[in-house]
Amino acid sequence: MQTEFDMRGKVAMVTGASSGFGMYFAQLMAARGAQVVVAARRVERLEQLVEEITAAGGEAFAVALDVTDSGAVTRAFDVAEKQFGTVTVVSNNAGVADPKLAHKVDEASWDRVMNTNLKGAWRVAMEGGRRMMAVGVPGSIVNTASILGQRASISQSSYGASKAAVIHLTRSLALEWARKNIRVNALCPGYFPTEMNEGYFATPAGSAYIEAMPAQRMGCLEELAAPFLLLASDAGSYVNGIALTVDGAHSLGHM
Numbered sequence: 001m002q003t004e005f006d007m008r009g010k011v012a013m014v015t016g017a018s019s020g021f022g023m024y025f026a027q028l029m030a031a032r033g034a035q036v037v038v039a040a041r042r043v044e045r046l047e048q049l050v051e052e053i054t055a056a057g058g059e060a061f062a063v064a065l066d067v068t069d070s071g072a073v074t075r076a077f078d079v080a081e082k083q084f085g086t087v088t089v090v091s092n093n094a095g096v097a098d099p100k101l102a103h104k105v106d107e108a109s110w111d112r113v114m115n116t117n118l119k120g121a122w123r124v125a126m127e128g129g130r131r132m133m134a135v136g137v138p139g140s141i142v143n144t145a146s147i148l149g150q151r152a153s154i155s156q157s158s159y160g161a162s163k164a165a166v167i168h169l170t171r172s173l174a175l176e177w178a179r180k181n182i183r184v185n186a187l188c189p190g191y192f193p194t195e196m197n198e199g200y201f202a203t204p205a206g207s208a209y210i211e212a213m214p215a216q217r218m219g220c221l222e223e224l225a226a227p228f229l230l231l232a233s234d235a236g237s238y239v240n241g242i243a244l245t246v247d248g249a250h251s252l253g254h255m
């Protein structure tokens with residue numbers, strides 16, 4: 001894996017790096033030689049992550065970023081570029097959910113989910129993609145979508161719609177940017193334990209849900225390593241515009 005998923009020479013930006021998938025993806029890439037810019041709103045957590053990556057022999061830099069703020073996105077890329085050079089790998093990973101029955105979703109909730117998950121990913125992809133094109137370097141953008149963007153599920157209308165749109169945006173950008181040597185792919189995980197869902201899966205309803213999954217368990221972060229690195233690294237140089245499902249067959253069964 002160390003050689004196949006070599007990330008040396010890459011400058012990576014990971015949004016939503018203060019916890020869960022983003023923190024893990026940042027560590028993964030840094031361990032394989034990428035210089036990693038870790039971005040989120042909770043900066044103290046990012047600083048802790050930078051310390052951990054540095055202690056493990058990697059290179060990382062923290063930058064405050066709210067993906068709902070276009071100016072902050074531009075500033076984060078400015079800072080990243082000054083620190084390490086042009087960002088060539090983007091992990092578009094910041095995301096929020098607000099699970100509610102569709103008729104109980106109000107406009108503020110809908111807007112927050114869309115503005116973070118879809119428009120935030122669009123803002124970051126545009127900023128990263130435009131900068132890669134400006135200097136003519138190849139790159140890879142990995143958008144964290146979800147199986148909930150591929151299958152409908154109760155109480156996930158806003159989240160599912162945002163992730164379905166992220167998958168479609170992924171395909172549109174891959175189609176347009178292939179000639180610029182910028183690959184754009186979506187990762188569609190099933191359920192993995194993170195802060196986003198730990199409350200629900202600690203309840204009896206959450207346990208029953210897990211029992212009903214084909215694999216009867218959630219994924220563990222390590223099971224996202226190879227799929228993520230395939231999309232992020234040059235190992236996947238002809239993989240473009242896909243939505244890679246990693247869910248232990250969950251989306252083939254009951255949602």
Ligand SMILES: NC(=O)c1ccc[n+]([C@@H]2O[C@H](COP(=O)([O-])OP(=O)(O)OC[C@H]3O[C@@H](n4cnc5c(N)ncnc54)[C@H](OP(=O)(O)O)[C@@H]3O)[C@@H](O)[C@H]2O)c1
Nearest residue numbers: 016018019020021040041042066067094095191192194196
């Ligand atoms: N866990 C799963 O089972 C699962 C499955 C499929 C897809 N996903 C997706 O995976 C991604 C990561 O989620 P996670 O499971 O790792 O949950 P998490 O631990 O709650 O992480 C979410 C991350 O997004 C960041 N974030 C939220 N709003 C932001 C904003 N406005 N600007 C910048 N960063 C923001 C948070 O950082 P700050 O609060 O510090 O800003 C945090 O680092 C999300 O896109 C989620 O939809 C998760």
